[in-house]
Amino acid sequence: MQLEYMEMVISETLRLFPAAPRIDRVCKKDVLLNGVTVPKGTVVMVPAYVLHHDPAYWPEPEEFRPERFSKENRESRDPNIYLPFGMGPRNCLGLRFAQLIMKMALTSLLQHMTLVPCKETQIPLEVDVKGPMHPKKPVILKFVPRVNAVSKE
Template sequence: MNMEYLDAALNESLRLFPVAGRLERVCKKTVDINGLLIQKDMVVMIPTYALHRDPDYWSDPESFKPERFTKDNKESIDPYMYMPFGLGPRNCIGMRFAQVTMKLAIVEILQRFDVSVCDQTQVPLELSISGFLAPKEPIKLKLKPRKVSLSEDTCNNNTSLSSS
């Protein structure tokens, strides 16, 4: 099943709201990068939240634009400017599981409910920065059950399955 737009929307959500506002790594050896000396065992922090919103790399960085991550546009994204799960051999081991789980949850919810934001939810979100990024106030959503309508084909298929 092709879910290109869902993938793009999920990637854009992770760009705007990465789970971790920063990644940390311990330098394994002393290195000099353009005159900046980084000592062995020094903790280096990568500010993913800031990188994901850098206007030098993202046009209109505060806006939600899933189109950034479509097949046509994805190749133009600098991989070092988008890393919600880290990069390289030490990226998040649960990345694929997290992506599949998020997509499954979104599909299941949207198939069953119409979703809207409640008045109590602050838009835009104000984030609490304490290791993991989280909203300062709860996000409250209204879920209105969708009416299930079965087509004649669906009914016929169900009938034929149950009678066999």
């Protein structure tokens, strides 16, 4: 819980590469929204990827900046523009579990290994946003054991 910078890195990664680039909902009743009637049964799409890359909310949106998620920056931002797990009553049920697992996995990995790009590493990473977001080509990295890593043997 004290790995605040790691949490900022995870949040920024999810901003750049949300697992669900869009969130779909079905209107349960007719709704008047900004003068436009959205009929019952209409599928409404919230473009999380587009919101996460909008320069009006995220200066230099393609740049990786974990500091965007510092406590001060989080408090000054509209919470409706960061949706890696959706929001409201139908947000991701596994939100807290997923965050905990990401922190534990990264902590364990980084205690024992260093991730190093190699000649096959695609920089910058190109992603396919059709369906669940995924890289267009495999992510290839070298895992180098840390010299001073504590062994569990």
